[in-house]
Amino acid sequence: MVANQEAAATESAPAATVDAMRLASRWRSPAEWEAAAAALEAEPLPSQLNTDNSSGLFAVVSIDKMSVKYLGVNHHGHDVGVVQADCPAPTHRAVYYFEMTVVNAGLKGQTSIGFTTESFKMRRQPGWESQSCGYHGDDGYLYRGPGKSESFGPKFTSSDIIGAGINYISQEFFLTKNGSLVGGFPKDIKGPLYPTVAVHSPGEELTVNFGKEQFCFDIEGYILEEKMKQQSVSDKLYLQPDISHWIVRSYLLHYGYQDTLNSLDMASETDPPANHQNGYGEPPEMYGLSHRKMLRQLIMNGDIDSAFKRLEEWYPQVIKDKTSVICFLLHSQRFIEYIRAEHLEDAVKYARANLANFLTHKAFEGLLKESVALLAYEKPSESCIGYLLDSPQREFVADAVNAAVLSTNPSMKDPESCLYSCLEKLLRQLTVCSSELRVFNNDQGDAFLLHKEVQTCERSRRS
Incomplete structure (x- = not known):
């Protein structure tokens, strides 16, 4: 049946246009991957107290701006020594957390910790104004704006270490004391939030820790526990038995890893199934399996000439358009293989004969320029574009050819498949x-x- 389908496809079915840049293994340099990851972590982290934008009713005790001591006289509620961190808490993460140590609780023990917005009045305790929250040492109360106070946890005094954090997973604030979780409450404040501490009576002194030193509270354990809570919710969802087996099997089928597929079936003692999704017929990924396996092996071995010959024999419609993306990727890979083998003269001749046709195609401009640029380096494998000589580039081309072959399947209803x-x-x-x-x-x-x-x-597995 498969052979008949492939023969019919070879004779009549046109190859669908394959947008190779949308493949899972699409061409992307390691530097681009690292840049994408770095962009998610590019937010500045609080590193010290902002002693410029503050109430001024305190002295900076340490030159690193991590400690403050109260200097006011505490006649009324506005005589507060309040200070924010130098930047807001980062938001592109699961949890943010910081701690303060009460070096001295002073006369009244009115130290506090919390979060405030940029517009917060710097003469008030955190939590006494709207768009702020604060945990206060003298009464153990939680303050969340004018008239919004509640008994929350134990009081704290000299030598206590108090922490405040934002759980972005559950959208809650949470507070700790001496390494133990005190509790959490809804995060109902909008906008960038600054870690904030305050002193409010003579003798009060605080030191903050924004993560340069080890926290008293096991923040990594807390994050893991919160993520496990998420996992437990998904674990309760009903999934079809052995669903992971079928997902892996469909992946191997899709990409033509026939030998691995056979080993999986043997190891799991599973007969090759009918279409597992709708209960009948043959999985569409079975189409051209042995051919796709051979094409992948040829490309991964760098034998692009043989891959061209096999495509001409089995699926000529895939390479009928000499300016198609598949022809470009195969030609560019053949050029790269010449560079890999250090056959530079052959590479130049091949580029003039086969790559010049693609110079006017904007879609191919990036890869074409970088491929040709390999000629400029004495040691191209050590250059910034040396990744083109690595196996992931061959895999990308193999995946593109695999997708193009699958697109010739006349029974494939969804071109995206x-x-x-x-x-x-x-x-x-x-x-x-x-x-x-x-x-x-x-x-x-x-x-x-x-x-x-x-x-x-990978890091977890190595550690």
């Missing part, structure tokens, strides 16, 4: 949902970036 496996569709959906959740939470919270998650998993 040739671009992504079920696994990749799930990851794309996860990325979109993560982005939408952050939009809903005013662009706050941890952003999902697959490259970053893979690196985190």
Whole structure:
């Protein structure tokens, strides 16, 4: 049946246009991946107290601007020594947290900690004004604006270490004392929020820690626990038995990893299934499996000439248009293989004969320029574009050819199916949902970036 389908496709079906830049393995340099990850973490972090924009009713005790001592006389409620961090709490993460140590509780123990906005009146305790919150040591109360106070936790005094944080996962503030969680409450304040501390009676002195020193509270354990809570919610959702097996199997089918697929079936003692999604027929990814396996192997081995010959024999419509994206990727990869083998004269001749046709195509401009630029380096593998000589570039070309072959399947109803496996569709959906959740939470919270998650998993496995 598969052979008949492929023969019919070879004779009549035109190849759909494959937008290779939308493939999961689309051409992207390691530097671009790192830049994308860095952009998510580019927010400045609070590093010291902003002693310029403050009430001024305190002395800076340490030259690093991490400690303050009260200098006022405390005649009324406005005689507060309040100071914010030098920048707002970062928002592109799961949790932000900082701590203060009460070096001396002073005469009345009216130290406090919390979060305030940029427009906060710098002569008031955090929590005494709208758009602010504060946990106060003299009474253990939580203040969240005029007339909004409640008994919240224990009082705190000299030598106590008090922490305040923002949980962007649950959209809550939380407070700690001496390494233990005191409690949380809804995050109902909008805009950038500054970590804030205050002193309010003679002798009061505080020191802050924005993360340069180890926290008293196990913040990493807290973050892990909060993420596990998220995981437990998804774990309660009903999933079809062995769904992970079928997702992996469909991935191997989609990309033509026939040998690995056979090993998976043997290891799991699973018969090759009918279409698992609708219960009948043959999975569309079975189309051209042995051919796609061979084409992938040829490209991954750098044998582009043989890949061209096989395509001409099996799927001529894929390379019928000599200026198509598939022809460009194959020709550019053949050029790269010459560079890899240090056959520079052959590379130049090949470029003049086969790459010159693509000079006017804007879509190919980036990869074309960087490929040709390999000629300029004495050691191209050590250059900034040396990644073009690595196996991921071959894999990208192999994936593009694989998608083009799948696009010739006359029974494929959805043209998008040739671009992504079920696994990749799930990851794309996860990325979109993560982005939408952050939009809903005013662009706050941890952003999902697959490259970053893979690196985190690799570090965890090595440690």
